[in-house]
Amino acid sequence: MWLLPLICFVLALLLAAGASGGGGAAAGGGNGGGGERRGVYVVYLGAVPPRTSPNILQQTHLRLIGAVLKRGQPVESVVVQQYKYAFSGFAARLSAAEAAALRRKPGVVSVFADPVYHLHTTRSWDFLQQQTTAAVDVKTGGSARRRRRSPRARAAAASASTSSSPTADTIIGLLDSGVWPESPSFDDAGFGPVPARWKGVCMAGDDFNSSSCNRKLIGARYYDVGGEAKRQSARSSGSSPRDEAGHGTHTSSTAAGNAVTGASYYGLAAGTAKGGSASSRVAMYRVCSGEGCAGSAILAGFDDAVADGVDVISVSLGASPYFRPDFSDDPIAIGSFHAVAKGIMVVCSAGNAGPDAATVVNAAPWILTVAASTIDRYFQSDVVLGGNNTAVKGGAINFSNLNKSPKYPLITGESAKSSSVSDTESASHCEPGTLDASKIKGKIVLCHHSRNSDTPKTEKVGELKSAGAVGAVLVDDLEKAVATAYIDFPVTEITSAAAADIHKYISSTSEPVATITPTITVTEYKPAPVVAYFSSRGPSPQTPNILKPDVAAPGVNILASWIPTSTLPAGEEKPSQFNLVSGTSMACPHVAGAAAAVRAWNPAWSPAAIRSAIMTTAAQLNNDGAAVTTDSGSPATPYDHGAGQVNPAAALDAGLVYELGEEDYLQFLCDYGYDASQIKLVAASLPGGFSCGAGGNASDSKDLISGLNYPSIAVTGLGKASGTRTVSRVVTNVGAQQEATYTVAVAAPAGLDVKVVPGKLEFTKSVKKLGFQVSFSGKNAAAAAKGDLFGSITWSDGKHTVRSPFVVTI
Structure with missing residues (x-):
């Protein structure tokens, strides 16, 4: 399964390089020697070494580029960007051969085709401020504690x-x-x-x-x-x-x-x-x-x-x-x-x-x-049905000018299917080209929409509007919370359950009619x-x-x-x-x-x-x-x-924090699998340099990543029948009280044994940092389910609650 994403990624890079090559060739002096097309490549050289000025870096970059260009080609003509403050590197229009040559140069961490992100x-x-005073579930004895806002937070x-x-x-x-x-x-x-x-x-x-x-x-x-x-x-x-x-x-x-x-x-x-x-x-x-x-x-x-x-x-x-x-x-x-x-x-x-x-x-x-x-907050626009004026709740943004009374004929996409179309499901989803315009003109059309629909909602609505429909009701369970703006065309979106009521109404009368109400803002919406x-x-x-x-x-x-x-x-x-x-x-x-x-x-x-x-x-x-x-x-x-x-206000008075620094992240890169030469370049700004600690590049080194002093914990590959995984954490007391005692509460799913040692942390004026270990065991094979198990570890001193979620993969 890993091979397909890799192939796709390589193809994406090749496409990106080709795309940039078209523009780059025109702007950067045409093709390289031998007719090679040029694309924009990023060359990353790691951290800026100590006492290295931006001017020196610029000259270093230009010399490096010049070493792979054909003689006589101006270096400045291919440079797109130079990076010289936070890190060292550059972007340039290069041929694939020139990019490959740069990859082989000493001092280069990576060279890659300039990607396009989106x-x-x-x-x-106001909602977040209201939530600040809401109960924070810390799973202590099954009850929730209410967080009081500290003087600093207020x-x-x-x-x-x-x-x-x-x-x-x-x-x-x-x-x-x-x-x-x-x-x-x-x-x-x-x-x-x-x-x-x-x-x-x-x-x-x-x-x-x-x-x-x-x-x-x-x-x-x-x-x-x-x-x-x-x-x-x-x-x-x-x-x-x-x-x-x-x-x-x-x-x-x-x-x-x-x-x-x-x-x-x-x-x-x-x-x-x-x-x-x-x-x-x-x-x-x-x-x-x-x-x-x-x-x-x-x-x-x-x-x-x-x-x-x-x-x-x-x-x-x-x-x-x-x-x-x-x-x-x-x-x-x-x-x-x-x-x-x-x-x-x-x-x-x-x-x-x-x-x-x-x-x-x-x-x-x-x-x-x-x-x-x-x-x-919810943007509500209802469908009002004829007969007894039943309102079916919906949501979207429209400034409908339809009559408030249900007087407009109502039809389903399936009923409006064109005689030349055999696919009833596509018609029920109002896919373009599947409906008979004469059947929907002057009517409100009920269309289903799903994640697998071939056409975006807005395109469907545009087709209906062009065909003369007076409005549309879209059935969309997945995207119902996001209010799409349809402006002047009356459209609302409903759930499948609500659609069932409309279908029932349509089948109950020979002349179903409805209207769509303009959007109103509903606040204090739950949940x-x-x-x-x-x-x-x-x-x-x-x-x-x-x-x-x-x-x-x-x-x-x-x-x-x-x-x-x-x-x-x-x-x-x-x-x-x-x-x-x-x-x-x-x-x-x-x-x-x-x-x-x-x-x-x-x-x-x-x-x-x-x-x-x-x-x-x-x-x-x-x-x-x-x-x-x-x-x-x-x-x-x-x-x-x-x-x-x-919870913005609560974050101002956290009590304890998990600290990490540059060397911790460098060790992460070691455990992730980067080689020593790459790490050395990324760490070049550290005065004393950096070398990977024990376990770096070992076969099981990625398991060591779980030990990064992160505020959450993730452990993978825990054995169900046997085995225990232990991770360490260190917390720093940043509360107003230098002398504080925190006790731990664990919320663990069935089948997973979780132990925290010690169960109490006592901070003093001279002791601001304390460590603890968390051990996970899946020995209870009868209860443990294969897959991801979630829980939390919470430290509390009676005023602060410091909660860390965890996931353990069995």
Whole structure:
């Protein structure tokens, strides 16, 4: 089974190289010697050695490129990007032979075809604040404890939107599609001077100049390969930091946008839109165009963000889970490793390939990986049936102008099947070309839609509208939580159970009629949160011994700033400054905002400590007081939402944290299987160097990854009939009380024996770090089921609850 993904990945790289070769040849001087086509390749050289200036690195890169080019060919003509601050490397237009020659050069960690990644497309923050006071299920004796907000958490919440908050000097950098600087979310009224440590710039470009930045939006960069390549290749990011897609404006305002009163999407979701760290500064690194995000630009964004002085980097994009590169060939893994080594928190989206298992991306252990969940808001649009005016509940975004009375003929797709079509099922799904336009004109059409449908919903609806239908009802169980915007065409989406009621009504009368109501906003909707169907799931195929994703955050129907659009509802004269968008892209900046707040209140904390605080304080209960579920109603597991739903205020007072540093991550790379020469280059910035510890590159070394001091635990391959696996952890007391005693509580599934030694941790003024061991045994073969078993380990001192989920694969 491993061979097919490998073949697919190789084919993807070849296709990527070919795609870049077309643009590269035109912009970079044509074909190489011998008629070889050129493509963009990234050459990664590891960390920047101590006392090495950027100028020296630039010259080193040029000499390295020149060594593989034909004599007389200008080196500068093939260079696309150079990386010289956070790490060393470059991107260049090369032939396959030249790329292969560079791979063989000493000092080169990896060479790979420049990949194209894709974007993972203020009620949410109000909902998270409400959830802060909800019960946090810590599985102590079967009861739930209520977390009290600490004085620090209350102070942080009170000051979150003022420039006097500690977060006012926190800088969040986003690698995304750009920014719309005129949005009120980026107004700088009330902000003090830009932090003196900021070294970034506001790059001028098309319809963007240095005055587009201010004391809120303090920096903006873009990355452009230029010339014909810009027009032909997805590796272009445009010629300006200005956002042409809306995505970057949405994510940056979600992370750090000002509080904007009276925000809505044409009246829907009305209220105050605000970012999670509203007083933080924003820096945008435009690495994406509408076609995708070039790996070479992503690396440049990381490199500049580190040099500019950001505190948190938010990345709402990633590779395909089906063509997932290894860490040494992944621009996000490479860039984030070196950012974290410099003390910068990196938060990434988990991907939108759910609900399939093993689809999570951005799963490197130095990244905080975020899944998506719903909030307590629903956009309701009902189907009202004739006869007794029965309302069938549905959901979507439409500004229907249909009569409120059910007067429009109602027909199913199957009944409207064209006589030339034999496939009844396709007609019931309203696939294009299967319906008779004369049968649906003037009618509301009921269409089924499933994950395996050949055609997107919006395309089906467009076909119905063109054929003269007055509205549509889509039956969609999987995607029902995500409100699709149909604007002026009356459309709503219902469940299969609701569809059964409509089918029953249609069969009960010779002239079925209905209407569709315009959308209304329903708040305090239950249950919430629910893990979104699209959110990518664990385990990570790369690192099953690291539990991913890490946490979940709101990522469904999120209201945030947007770019102007020409698609307006009838009667509207101005485009909305806000939009409702879904995806793990939207979840990621929620956690980036929370991370910025934690860092502001704990400026000495490492990225690992911040991640630990966010994970160990996450909530597992919904607003019904029950365990969080997936949108199918099944209990959510750590593969769905990691440690749980992010709880921003609670993370400010975590009690204990799990620390990790650069050397721990380097040891992870050793255990993962990288050779000593590669590790040496990645570790080149460490003054004393680095060598793999015992077990590095051993046949069972990947099992050692379970021992990484991570806030969650994952153990694979535990024997059912015999065998015990023991992992170690170390926690640091960061609570206000230097003298504190924590006791442990274990929640374990049937058939799995879990023991924690010691069961009590006593911290003093002189003892701030203490270790413990967790032993897992599957000896109870009669009760243990083969597969993944989930549970948790929670330390508590009566005030703090520090919870770590675990998964053990039998």
